[in-house]
Amino acid sequence: MKDVSKSPWIIHYDGSSCNGCDMEVLASLTPVYDIERFGVINTGDPMQADIFLVTGGINTLNQMVVKQIYDQMPSPKVVVAIGTCACTGGIFKECYNIIGGTDTTIPVDIYVPGCAARPQSIIDGIVQAKECLKQKCIAEQKAAKEGK
Amino acid sequence: MGKRSVIPFGPQHPVLPEPIHLDLVIEDETVVEAIPSIGFVHRGLESLTDKKDFNELVYIIERTCGICSYMHGMGYCEAVERVMKVQIPDRSRFLRTVWAEMSRVHSHLLWLGLLADAFGFEALFYQSWRLRERVLDMFEESTGGRCIFSVNKIGGQLKDVPDDMLKAFSVKFTELEKEIRVMAKTFLEDYTVNKRLKGVGILTKEQALEMGALGPFARGSGVRYDLRETGYAAYPELDFEMCVEKDGDCYARTKVRIEEIFQAISLIRQAIDKMPGGEIAVPVKGNPMGEYAMRLEQPRGEGVYYIKGNGTKFLDRVRLRTPTFANIAPMVQTLKGCKLSDVPLYILSIDPCISCTER
Ligand code: SF4
Numbered sequence: 001m002k003d004v005s006k007s008p009w010i011i012h013y014d015g016s017s018c019n020g021c022d023m024e025v026l027a028s029l030t031p032v033y034d035i036e037r038f039g040v041i042n043t044g045d046p047m048q049a050d051i052f053l054v055t056g057g058i059n060t061l062n063q064m065v066v067k068q069i070y071d072q073m074p075s076p077k078v079v080v081a082i083g084t085c086a087c088t089g090g091i092f093k094e095c096y097n098i099i100g101g102t103d104t105t106i107p108v109d110i111y112v113p114g115c116a117a118r119p120q121s122i123i124d125g126i127v128q129a130k131e132c133l134k135q136k137c138i139a140e141q142k143a144a145k146e147g148k
Numbered sequence: 149m150g151k152r153s154v155i156p157f158g159p160q161h162p163v164l165p166e167p168i169h170l171d172l173v174i175e176d177e178t179v180v181e182a183i184p185s186i187g188f189v190h191r192g193l194e195s196l197t198d199k200k201d202f203n204e205l206v207y208i209i210e211r212t213c214g215i216c217s218y219m220h221g222m223g224y225c226e227a228v229e230r231v232m233k234v235q236i237p238d239r240s241r242f243l244r245t246v247w248a249e250m251s252r253v254h255s256h257l258l259w260l261g262l263l264a265d266a267f268g269f270e271a272l273f274y275q276s277w278r279l280r281e282r283v284l285d286m287f288e289e290s291t292g293g294r295c296i297f298s299v300n301k302i303g304g305q306l307k308d309v310p311d312d313m314l315k316a317f318s319v320k321f322t323e324l325e326k327e328i329r330v331m332a333k334t335f336l337e338d339y340t341v342n343k344r345l346k347g348v349g350i351l352t353k354e355q356a357l358e359m360g361a362l363g364p365f366a367r368g369s370g371v372r373y374d375l376r377e378t379g380y381a382a383y384p385e386l387d388f389e390m391c392v393e394k395d396g397d398c399y400a401r402t403k404v405r406i407e408e409i410f411q412a413i414s415l416i417r418q419a420i421d422k423m424p425g426g427e428i429a430v431p432v433k434g435n436p437m438g439e440y441a442m443r444l445e446q447p448r449g450e451g452v453y454y455i456k457g458n459g460t461k462f463l464d465r466v467r468l469r470t471p472t473f474a475n476i477a478p479m480v481q482t483l484k485g486c487k488l489s490d491v492p493l494y495i496l497s498i499d500p501c502i503s504c505t506e507r
Pocket of ligand 1: 016017018019020021022055056082083084085086090091114115116117211214295296
């Protein structure tokens with residue numbers, strides 16, 4: 001298997017965010033911040049994505065959507081929770097419809113706090129996710145070799 | 149008659165930043181019916197009324213939506229202030245107007261970008277988001293936040309903006325306006341853009357009135373309805389003219405929004421010129437007792453903030469009615485008879501804000 005961590009594809013799903021973090025993720029794709037310079041590209045297709053950006057908390061309805069997207073992504077994959085909502089449930093934690101942060105549903109690798117998370121920290125999160133992806137690639141290759 | 153089939157659209161879809169789900173009943177390539185189902189972003193933040201007191205609620209209500217967050221906070225504060233019969237200082241009224249109109253500029257620029265993305269004009273998308281960043285920079289300079297500002301409080305503002313900073317904003321907006329005019333020309337005159345926007349997604353004036361469309365969506369269909377005319381905040385003291393178009397297609401809605409950007413910039417400049425000095429907040433004592441429904445014009449239309457207090461620091465009820473909620477019914481109407489490939493464009497043309505709708 002090749003090392004995909006040089007130019008991973010990202011997919012973004014807006015859980016129950018207030019749009020704040022959601023717009024910041026989009027903003028970091030646009031010219032002023034431009035995360036594409038780190039080699040990532042945004043895609044809408046989970047099957048082609050390596051890094052999964054989640055904004056907003058998990059509620060009863062979107063839980064299965066988040067899970068489905070995660071399951072469809074090829075392994076190795078990295079999940080980045082963006083914003084306090086996605087990390088812990090944030091300000092909406094006490095709402096009746098919020099289950100909690102992203103890690104209540106799928107394993108999260110990188111947490112990017114902030115309400116709203118700034119584009120700078122989102123970029124930092126994605127750069128760390130690349131490193132994490134690399135480690136996972138190496139681990140998988142090793143496991144595959146030992147398996148033979 | 150062709151064969152009917154149902155295509156699910158969303159909640160995770162490349163053109164939509166936010167999750168909305170539609171079941172599209174199609175006949176060949178034509179949509180005959182669209183059935184929306186919402187709830188993917190529902191948090192139930194109105195239920196926090198019994199956990200947070202009315203002062204803390206300002207920060208919760210602001211997080212209804214990260215695009216027009218300022219206006220949500222403002223609507224809620226104005227409602228509580230009216231219940232408690234608090235008269236906020238003049239400077240606070242003007243500051244609210246400046247920030248509210250800045251929100252409108254950035255929201256409309258954001259929408260223009262998403263629209264360009266929906267018809268596949270990537271460069272235009274980047275261009276309008278680049279210009280939007282300038283407004284966000286000004287927000288950051290004056291409030292400290294880019295999306296969520298938390299500068300409103302019951303009785304006024306938490307932060308003051310120095311006069312020379314306001315003057316500088318005025319100059320910056322003049323420059324920004326020039327650049328937006330250049331970009332607007334592409335939206336309004338470019339051949340390919342016009343091909344995609346003109347004559348599609350028509351909502352007639354009768355339909356708009358019947359189904360209760362709001363905001364630029366209704367004004368694009370010739371309905372004269374803009375709550376800024378009712379005169380809250382500092383609007384009564386500023387020159388303001390409503391932007392109305394009569395064609396009711398996607399092009400008319402784009403035109404209304406582009407003109408509103410210029411209108412908003414002019415309002416900002418007027419407000420900065422007339423900015424009175426003095427206090428930015430008055431102390432508020434006691435608890436709200438009574439009810440009030442505050443209506444104000446958000447970038448997407450009329451927002452209603454209903455509050456009911458019972459004399460304790462916990463409110464009985466807070467209820468928001470946001471513009472997208474009202475606009476979904478007319479949007480479904482425009483979807484009937486359109487081509488499947490136009491669906492994203494039609495949905496975007498109402499400027500949907502799902503997290504507002506579902507709260
Ligand atoms: S962390 Fe804050 S800005 Fe981000 S989605 Fe949650 S409430 Fe909105």
